[in-house]
Amino acid sequence: MEIQIVFRIAAVGILVAVVGQVLQRAGRDDMAMLTTLAGLVVVLFWVIEYVSQLFDTIRTLFDL
């Protein structure tokens, strides 16, 4: 499961970039900006959840 999250985030990054480009070509810069923000929020959710998982493991491992 571990490597999945890495590829998922990379895929979201590239997808957001492509969608942003397409929207910019279509003249909808505001929509491109919004898709970028949406992608960033999704990625941040995964990252925060993953880092909190790491800190929990550390806490249980070192029984702090």
Added chain:
Amino acid sequence: MELFQLIAVGITGAILIVTVKQHKPEIALALALVIGVLLLFMASGFLETILNTLRDMADQAGLSSGQWQLLIKLLVAGYVIEFGSEICKDAGQQALAAKLQMGGRLIMAGLALPVFKSLLTLITELLT
């Protein structure tokens, strides 16, 4: 073997980060963070055995569990603070990384203060 997996993940991660960085630097930073966490997870398998042997050695040396707990807390605090400040450096925020490290030092000094005080009282008793 665990080592080659670690290296493979590191290199593919670096390549992924570079590709994403051209278009979306902020997502590349998040990707770098996740890959770092993944590498730590992969390496944490050995941590259990290391910790047990260290605890046995500490018990033999006569270290009380409180001191051992404090030692481990300081060790973990050091690495976690370094983890955070390196991420800030990755993002180009040198000042932020320095502030984070300063805060970390203050917290660790606060943790270690009672032990230091007991050491000083011990020394003064020896001298008088």
